[in-house]
Amino acid sequence: MPGSSPGMTFRNRKDDMLPSPLRVLLTLSLLTFAASAHAQSGLIGFQSPSKNITCQYFDYDKQNTLRCDIGAMDTKPRRPADCELDYGGAFEMNAKGPAARICHGDAVMDKSLPVLGYGEVWQRGGFTCTSQQTGVTCFNAERRGFSLSRAKQNIF
Numbered sequence: 001m002p003g004s005s006p007g008m009t010f011r012n013r014k015d016d017m018l019p020s021p022l023r024v025l026l027t028l029s030l031l032t033f034a035a036s037a038h039a040q041s042g043l044i045g046f047q048s049p050s051k052n053i054t055c056q057y058f059d060y061d062k063q064n065t066l067r068c069d070i071g072a073m074d075t076k077p078r079r080p081a082d083c084e085l086d087y088g089g090a091f092e093m094n095a096k097g098p099a100a101r102i103c104h105g106d107a108v109m110d111k112s113l114p115v116l117g118y119g120e121v122w123q124r125g126g127f128t129c130t131s132q133q134t135g136v137t138c139f140n141a142e143r144r145g146f147s148l149s150r151a152k153q154n155i156f
């Protein structure tokens with residue numbers, strides 16, 4: 001500021017009016033809000049143009065995982081006896097190893113994810129996915145994966 005001495009600190013008088021515990025509480029509240037807003041915006045993935053298929057990428061302890069869910073299918077497979085949750089509409093794979101249709105009690109469908117347009121490619125953490133009018137195909141570093149569409153779901 002003009003006319004100020006080097007090292008001189010100016011304070012807003014309104015801050016001085018807040019009791020110290022209240023300032024700390026206010027600061028913690030703002031930090032918590034900023035952290036939760038950042039966590040909510042941290043989704044990594046995409047949805048198909050029809051919004052029937054959604055894929056999300058996760059990095060758990062450096063174990064890259066891709067999970068894709070399909071909302072509507074022409075035929076749903078029979079649930080295995082050892083699965084007490086939902087079955088048929090969720091597929092998962094790691095960066096290496098086989099892909100699988102999984103028993104699940106949650107969903108990765110999230111309309112806030114960006115749309116992967118027809119003909120576009122998405123890559124992250126060793127995974128590659130392509131979106132076509134016929135569906136979404138994803139594979140890992142070993143070229144193992146799945147192709148998903150309303151009409152048919154294939155694991156390769």
